[in-house]
Amino acid sequence: EASLFDCVEGALELGIGWISAYAFSTENWKRSPDEVRFLMGFNRDVIRRRRDEMNELGVRVRWAGRRPRLWRSVIKELEEAEQLTAKNTRLTLTMCVNYGGRAEIADAVAAIARDAKDGKIDPGKIDERTISRYLDEPDMPDVDLFLRSSGEQRTSNFLLWQSAYAEMVFLDTLWPDFDRRHLWHACEIYASRDRRYGGAVPNQPPDFT
Incomplete structure (x- = not known):
């Protein structure tokens, strides 16, 4: 808890606009019932304790993840935090609870298929931007x-779709x-990385000096 919110304050000092925290994954349900109960209660209580502080700092809290199986008390705290901080603009903190990157993509594809079946979208025009919207x-x-x-x-x-060209740093x-x-x-x-997004490195002219 202290680590996350110290990093949030540090991000604000740097002017970072978005942070996502992996609080509970769709795979975490495989853990022991006692550990799942602890993690559910911990996430619920952290959100409850910190939401006013985040609001005062100008942080917008968002929730990404699946609703099924998630404790109703956790959903309640997440939704209340979202509502309280909805108009804040300094930084967006996405709490990823009952979240998985593959699950997110699968859910998006299923929603696209339903809308295509209902005639709401043209299957021939589905592209990366379409998937991102879902x-x-x-x-x-x-x-x-x-x-x-x-x-x-x-x-x-974690964030498989969104991390296609992310720079990975492991500490x-x-x-x-x-x-x-x-x-x-x-x-x-x-900041020291050379981000090319798949492009080639420009040829540098030889230095004869």
């Missing part, structure tokens, strides 16, 4: 920096020890 948060920009702590070097099914610091300084370090690494 994602959980259609206005979320593509991910620039994908940051993971604890030395793990995998994306774990060894354990999440409970993480704070804004680690976020700033990751941003420095990101």
Whole structure:
């Protein structure tokens, strides 16, 4: 909890406009019932404790994820946080709860198929922008920096569509020890990267001096 919100404050200092936090994945249901109960209660209580603080900081809280199976008390806190902070513009914090990147894409494709069947969209005109409009948060920009702590070097099914050209930064610091300084370090690494989005590196003229 402290790590996430210290990073939110650090992001505000840098002028970062969007942060997404992986709070509970669709795969986390495979954990023991006791651990699932703990994570559900923890997420619910964190949102309840922090929403006023986030509102005062000008942070807009959003929720991405599936509704089925999620505790109603968690949904209630997420929706109340969304309503309270809806007009804030300094930073958008997306809480990804009962979220999975594959699930998000599958849900989008299913919704597109239903609308195509009902004649609401032309199947021949479906493109990447169409799919983006059907994602959980259609206005979320593509991910620039994908940051993971604890030395793990995998994306774990997080924001798969949005991270197509994200810069990956993996730090060894354990999440409970993480704070804004680690976020700033990751941003420095990101700033040093050469982002080409699949394009070629321009040929540099030889230097004969």
